[in-house]
Amino acid sequence: MPTELEELVEFLHSPQPAVVQISLDNLVGYSQGPQQLIFNHNNYEPIKDLKRLVRDKGKTMVNQSLTILVNLCDSLLIRKLLLDDDEFMTYLVQQIVNIQNSNADLMTILLTNLAKNDGINKILDMKVKHDEVNSKVFKSTKAIDCLMDLFVKGFDRSLNKYADFDYLAYFFADLSRFLEGRTYFITNQEYDEVVPLSKLLVFTEKYDNKIRREGVSSTIKNSLFDTNSHMKLLEDEKINLLPYILLPIAGPEEIDEDDMFNLPDELQLLPSDKKRDPLDAIICIHLESLLLLCTTRPGREYLREKAVYAIIKELHKATDNEEVAELIDRLVQMLQRDEAPEDADVDTDSDSDDEKVVEIV
Known part of the structure; x- marks a missing residue:
């Protein structure tokens, strides 16, 4: 017979929203610590359910589903399951860029956690679609350009009243660990003729925000x-x-x-x-x-x-x-x-003054 926890995760794909909500209410607390293994049940079926529920229209249901996925990202395998799903990743980034999204910061944290995996480089080739509202804010359809604009222009919640996008600092730091990421940060971008790294520098003295300072300083170092x-x-x-x-x-x-x-x-x-x-x-x-x-x-x-x-x-x-x-x-x-001297031979065994x-x- 299934255990009580197994029944809880089975309820995630119930056709009844009220049952799913009860399941989520109880499962958030199990998404940290040793009991999070329950989400591996039935070949990671709960992860598939959570990815689907992230797209739900109910704010609470989306928030709780995201919270569970964020907490589960200390697992390399679960990160890979999420990152390898191109459709899910495209949706995640599209929703972060949606300046009316009330869960944008939580989605940003999830994206940042996924950046621990090498496959995050795919985001450099990702495109997003802009509705009438977003098209007034963003000049580029490249996802990475839009994320950069969110971080730089949206730090005071002036773009999205629900989000400050601070955790993109850590996302940029992880992305810059890879050659492709470093190349982006130090290369003049066609859409605004600016080197992305130069946009981040002002945050190195933002002493009231550890996340931004630490992430930006690491991005500089990696670049x-x-x-x-x-x-x-x-x-x-x-x-x-x-x-x-x-x-x-x-x-x-x-x-x-x-x-x-x-x-x-x-x-x-x-x-x-x-x-x-x-x-x-x-x-x-x-x-x-x-x-x-x-x-x-x-x-x-x-x-x-x-x-x-x-x-x-x-x-x-x-x-x-x-x-x-x-x-x-x-x-x-x-x-x-x-x-x-520039033309001098290097003697690695020498005890010279140098x-x-x-x-x-």
């Missing part, structure tokens, strides 16, 4: 694994990447005048109440971005010209976090050592 793009991101005035990495790690300390006017304009003469990012974990991400910029000689020389060492030296004095201090030390070794440890002074 910098494309070393060929470094100088464009640094030198193109429309992007101007460096200040957005340095401002969150800069404090109120006075900088020597010799260094002050070599800093990017945005870092000069900071106010006495200037605050660093309050989270060491996010400061670490920015330091890792600077380390990535140091992987090419032109990048290192650019950071030296912009007196980056002056900023990280003050950060070193102010921090008591071991991971931050370790990253600073690695960065100092990259920035403060003398460069070998290999000596540089102290932070």
Whole structure:
């Protein structure tokens, strides 16, 4: 005989909405912890039911179905079942883009959870359809362009009064782990002639929103694994990447005048109440971005010209976090050592001055 829980999940495909609602009311609590295995019942039949119920017209039923799917996404297999369903994924993204959707944020969280799987790259080729309302907001039918617009323009609920789209920051961070994703973020887009990464930079100092800061800083870092793009991101005035990495790690300390006017304009003469990012974990991400910029000689020389060492030296004095201090030390070794002549042969066994440890002074 079926157990009580098995009966509950069987009720998900009842033809009677009231029965389905009772089932959902009870099952939400079982979507976390060891009891979530009940959703594997009968070869994952409950997952098929939940995907169908997400399309229901009842707000409560949709909300509960989404909540269960979000909670089940710690399972690699369930993520794959959802992600491999092209029709479901198209519907999910279409509904996130629907600026009248009251469940848009919950759907965004589900999409973000699914981005842990490699197959999320399919979204870069996905198109959405716009009704009369949406066509006034979006210039592109590419799903990724619309998601970018939602994140940038909808953060204050001005596009959708039910959604702030914060979790797209983590979605972008996961998407940028892949070559195709990185390429999107650093490439001028035809629909608005803007490099997508440049739209995200303003959120690196949004200290009242950890999700946006953390997701955007990770997207920046992941995009910098494309070393060929470094100088464009640094030198193109429309992007101007460096200040957005340095401002969150800069404090109120006075900088020597010799260094002050070599800093990017945005870092000069900071106010006495200037605050660093309050989270060491996010400061670490920015330091890792600077380390990535140091992987090419032109990048290192650019950071030296912009007196980056002056900023990280003050950060070193102010921090008591071991991971931050370790990253600073690695960065100092990259920035403060003398460069070998460009035509010199590299001797990996040499004890030359270039290999000596540089102290932070």
